[in-house]
Amino acid sequence: MKKSFELCRIMSFILVFIFSLSFSLQASPYDSMEIIINDRFIKNSPKTVLINDVVYIPLSQLQDNLGIKVYFQEDDGSYHIYWWSNFLYINKEKNIIMVNNEYKSHEHAVEIINDVLYIPEDMLVEILGFRIEKIDSVKGFRIITNDKVMTAEELLKMREEEKKAKPAIGKYNGPKVAYITFDDGIVRGNSEKILDILKEKNVKATFFVLGNTISRNQDILKRMAEEGHSIGNHSYSHRKEIIYKSSDSLKNEIDKTSDLILETIGKAMYLFRPPYGSKIIKGQNYQKALEDYKIILWNVDSNDSRVKDIKAEQIYKNVVAQVQNKRSAIILMHETKAESVKALPMIIDYLIKSGFEIKAIEEDEVISYK
Known part of the structure; x- marks a missing residue:
């Protein structure tokens, strides 16, 4: 009887452990989010990635949308980022970050995955000066670069209205x-x-x-x-x-x-x-x-x-x-x-x-x- 009790207890522990593990392995809601820039959803958007519970942004894939330039130096593997009148340098070891000739320390390192430069979300705010907003209902990561933008509610409403108003193919009745x-x-x-x-x-x-x-x-x-x-x-x-x-x-x-x-x-x-x-x-x-x-x-x-x-x-x-x-x-x-x-x-x-x-x-x- 005692052995049966011990066996049941062990099995219960294993089941709880497996359940806990499967729960912890579920994808975070902040992984693979669509990118939104100001009031525009990016078509075929690159996705965020979650690294050690930190959201990372594929900066080099968004350079055209954000009005920045990311240059990869073939000789030393470093990245140079230009935005407006500012300049950011990141060395290939990712342990030196220099902004306008001034060294900055940062809690999280940048990541380079398949030649794409990913930066942590807080670097967007602290170093590049952007604002960020997570819109859970559409799994969207919004990057705000100016002051005059819609609220999240207004943005989502506009998107729904655009979908409803989109005309069907084959309904063209205009000039030749x-x-x-x-x-x-x-x-x-x-x-x-x-x-x-x-x-x-x-x-x-x-x-x-x-x-x-x-x-x-x-x-x-x-x-x-x-x-x-x-x-x-x-x-x-x-x-x-x-x-x-x-x-x-x-x-x-x-x-x-x-x-x-x-x-x-x-x-x-x-x-x-x-x-x-x-x-x-x-x-x-x-x-x-x-x-x-x-x-x-x-x-x-x-x-x-x-x-x-x-x-x-x-x-x-x-x-x-x-x-x-x-x-x-x-x-x-x-x-x-x-x-x-x-x-x-x-x-x-x-x-x-x-x-x-x-x-x-x-x-x-x-x-x-x-």
């Missing part, structure tokens, strides 16, 4: 509009000629670029952005067997390209055109991987990539034949084709003469495929 889009770039030589024509004609286009073309053509990508064209994501490799191997593989292809675009032009972009069309991405897992992106297809195919040795005149005729009965034309062309470059001025002139407004696609714009 044409979107000239280019896939498979960046292509040195062709891309510059396209940009020259667009500049001369004073129209904007949308470029769906491949990630594996960016590193060697950063100057062209910067020019596209600086001249007011929209930048879209077209995967990293354009290789079907890699992109659509799994939803994780698709997300990896998109994320790699997205990171390169952000690194080059200092702005994250959320337009995506799936290579080879949309049939493959209809599965639930693929849709989950694409939830932060706006999918842009086309309803006018110039056939510049489908017909071997096609000439500029035929590309032009293909476009003209398809846009005649449309009020909204999303035109598919390819930067890789020299004949498409030659056809572009003719296409632009026809669209303008036919009463189309030629625009670049914006992320929040209603797109009709009619």
